[in-house]
Amino acid sequence: MKTDQYTAKDFSFRKACPEIPNTTYLTHKIHSYPAKFIPHIPRWFLKEYGRSGDTILDPFCGSGTALVEANLLGINALGIDINPLAQMLLKAKTGLADNHDKFSSQCLHAVEQAHNYPASYVPDLPNLDTWFLPQARQELAKIFGYLLENPDQLPDRVVNFMLVCASSIVRKVCNADPQISKPFISKRMRVLLKENAVEQRALHLLKINTNLFLDRKIKYMRTIANLSEIWGYLPTSEMVMNTDARTLRNIDNQSIDSIITSPPYANAQEYFRSIKMELYWLNLLDGDRLKQLNKDIVGTERLPISECRDTPKFGIDKLDLALEKVHLVDQKRAHIVLRYFQDMQASIQQCYRVLKPGAYFGLLVGDNVIRKIKINTHLFLQEIAEDTGFSTEIIGYDRIVARRLTPKRNVSAGLIEVEWMLIFRKPGL
Ligand SMILES: C[S@@+](CC[C@H](N)C(=O)[O-])C[C@H]1O[C@@H](n2cnc3c(N)ncnc32)[C@H](O)[C@@H]1O
Secondary structure, three states: OOOOHHHHHHEEEEOOOOOOOOOHHHHHOOOOOOOOOOOOOHHHHHHHOOOOOOOOEEEEOOOOOHHHHHOOOOOOEEOOOHHHHHHHHHHHHOOOOOOOHHHHHHHHHHHHHHOOOOOOOOOOOOOOOHOOOOHHHHHHHHHHHHHHOOOOOOOHHHHHHHHHHHHHHHHHHHHOOOOOOOOOOOOOHHHHHHHOOOOHHHHHHHHHHHHHHHHHHHHHHHHHHHHEEEEEOOOOOEEEEOOOOOOOOOOOOOEEEEEEOOOOOOOOOOOOHHOOOHHHHHHOHHHHHHHHHHHHHOOOOOOOOHHHOOOOOOOOEEEEEEHHHHHHHHHHHHHHHHHHHHHHHHHHHHHHHHHEEEEEEEEOOOOEEEEEEEEEEHHHHHHHHHOOOEEEEEEEEEEOOOOOOOOOOOOEOOOOOEEEEEEEEEOOO
C-alpha cells in the first residue's frame, strides 16, 4: 500500500474487546504512568496476530500494559524501556508468588513495620523541603528507608511490590499540584499550603494503596494460575536490560513473533520530569542519570542550539517541507522533530531485524501540530516502515477517550484527538 492511499479503519478498540471490564482491571490499576495504552489496544492486536506460546516484544513498554495483556492470553512477553521505574512496575504487575496468603501478609507486615522505622532516609531530590512538608517527609523517609534497607530480609518480590505501592503515594503527599503531571506548586496548592490542607499522611495512604493493589495482584495471580492449568504452562514477562528501543541490543535477529508498541510523541514529553519525585524517593535517579535519560529519550529536547542552525533534512519530501516551515519560526524545535524521526527510524529498523519473517508489527502514534504546522507523524512513520521493508496491512484510528496523556503539551503542540494504529508485516512465510 502506498502512503496516502488507504481507507482508514475506525478501530474502536473498546468495542472490539468487550471482555475487558474497564481500563484499570486486574494489575493495570497498579501505579499511574504517563500516556499508558488502554489495555484494549494490545489485547485487540494480540487476539488478531498473537498465538499462545509466542514471544512478543514492546520496545517502549512503559508501565507494561502490553505485557500484562500478553500473559493473560498465554503469550510470553519481552519489554524494553529506558525508564528505570518500568522494570519495577512490570515485576509488580506480572510477577507471581507460590503462596498468595504469605505474599499478602508479608506486604501488610511491611506496612506495619514502616511505622516504627527511624525516619533517617534522605533522598537525593533537590529542594526536598520545598516539595514536601515535614510530616510527609518524615513518613516517606520511614517507608522508603524501611523498604530500601530491608532489615527484615523480606523477599525481593515483596520489597519490589511494596516499593511500587510506596511510589504511588509520593505525589499524593507532595506540595506539587496533583492535577498537573509536571511537578509544580500551583496557585491552588499555595492556597492549600496556607490553609494547612495539603495531605501529609503517607503511612495512612500506603496502607490504603497496598490493600487496593494487593487485591488486584491476588486476582491477577489467581487468574493466571487458573488459565495456566488449561494451557499447561505459565507465560513469562521479562524486561530486556541494558538496551534501548533504538538498538534492541541483546535481542537476536528474527527471534520475535510480533511487536506491539506506542512510542513517545514527536513533541517530546518529559516523561522523567513528571515522575522524578518517585524516581528520587526510589533511589533510582541522581542528577546525572536524569540528564542522560532526558538525552536518550525518543523525542528528546536536549539538543545543543549550535546543531540547530542548518535547515533540517530527513529525506521524505513532505516531512522535509514541514521541517523547513517549522525551522523558519523555531530552529530548535525543527531539529527536535528531525531527531524524533531519526530515532524512530532506527527503532523501526531494529524491529524489522528482530521480527521473524511474516510477523506483524503494531505501532500506535499520534500526529502533532508544532508551531501551527501539522506534522502527520503516522504517515511519515508509515513511509519509514515501508522504506525499511515492511508492508502496510491496516491503518486505522481510535478516538482518545479520557486517556491520561503526558504532561500538558508544550504550547506549540496541538492536541491529539485520535491515535493512529499502523499494522505492518515483515515479508516472508
Ligand atoms: C507512550 S509511553 C509507553 C506507555 C506504555 N504503552 C504503557 O502502557 O505504559 C512511551 C515510553 O517510551 C519510553 N522510551 C522513550 N525513549 C525510549 C528509548 N530510547 N528506549 C526505550 N524506551 C524509551 C518512555 O520511557 C515511555 O515509557
